[in-house]
Amino acid sequence: MTNHKGNFLDLLKANECQIQLDLPATSGNGAAPAIQETEGTTVLAVRYKDGVLIGGDRRATAGNVVMYDRADKLLQIDEHSVLAIAGSPAMAYEMARVLEHSFQYFRRSQLQELSLEGKLRTLSRLIRENLPMTLQGIGGVIPIFAVYDLLNEDENGGKIFFYDALGAHFESADFATSGSGSVWIRGILFYQNRWGEKPLADMDEQEATVTVLRLLDAAAEYDSATSGYNPKSNIYPTVKTITKDGIQDLSVERLQEIYAESVETTYAR
Numbered sequence: 001m002t003n004h005k006g007n008f009l010d011l012l013k014a015n016e017c018q019i020q021l022d023l024p025a026t027s028g029n030g031a032a033p034a035i036q037e038t039e040g041t042t043v044l045a046v047r048y049k050d051g052v053l054i055g056g057d058r059r060a061t062a063g064n065v066v067m068y069d070r071a072d073k074l075l076q077i078d079e080h081s082v083l084a085i086a087g088s089p090a091m092a093y094e095m096a097r098v099l100e101h102s103f104q105y106f107r108r109s110q111l112q113e114l115s116l117e118g119k120l121r122t123l124s125r126l127i128r129e130n131l132p133m134t135l136q137g138i139g140g141v142i143p144i145f146a147v148y149d150l151l152n153e154d155e156n157g158g159k160i161f162f163y164d165a166l167g168a169h170f171e172s173a174d175f176a177t178s179g180s181g182s183v184w185i186r187g188i189l190f191y192q193n194r195w196g197e198k199p200l201a202d203m204d205e206q207e208a209t210v211t212v213l214r215l216l217d218a219a220a221e222y223d224s225a226t227s228g229y230n231p232k233s234n235i236y237p238t239v240k241t242i243t244k245d246g247i248q249d250l251s252v253e254r255l256q257e258i259y260a261e262s263v264e265t266t267y268a269r
Contacts, residue, residue, distance in 0.1 A: 041179025181219030
């Protein structure tokens, strides 16, 4: 027997396993129609001095078509956790609903909050159960899960976790990105965190917000599936903070001020 060293995908390929969806045929040869699914990108999270700041653009695409420019990719799950989605919104919204109900059921039935490890494993299970759709090439979701751990009283309780398509989760100490635009900004974040004037973890909310908005604009410049600030429709990215006091949305008025002072002005220099 061939040793695939625990690589599940290689094992499937070696045994010629195929996963097919039961789709109606539309052509004379019985071939199933191609599905042009809606996808959403780009999201990122940074750990700043008060917790986690998480941001996402608003564009949802299907191939080269912009389907929607007001998508919400930052989904609040409970008072101290947010799911940032990249990939299929249909699957991601369903995962978010299941997570929210699971956390509520545990809290009401056990009279206590589900542990952080329990929350991470619940999301891992949902992503793993979506594997057949992912292998089929549709319905893939690669989220970022950002939380504030209230049990960490001696230090910043902000934590960032990212996942792979099989449901494995990894903790990121400083930042995480996901989506098609993430390839353009991951290196910038590393540079900023290591050689910038101030590490991400030492930034205040204003500095972290400026950094996130600038990076989303950079992603939009090189990735057609990502939208930054849309001046024609006055659409701004979504930004949330997660601290010990809970989750706060940055208002449109606050984002307008930051763009005018620290983002749009850079183009005039």
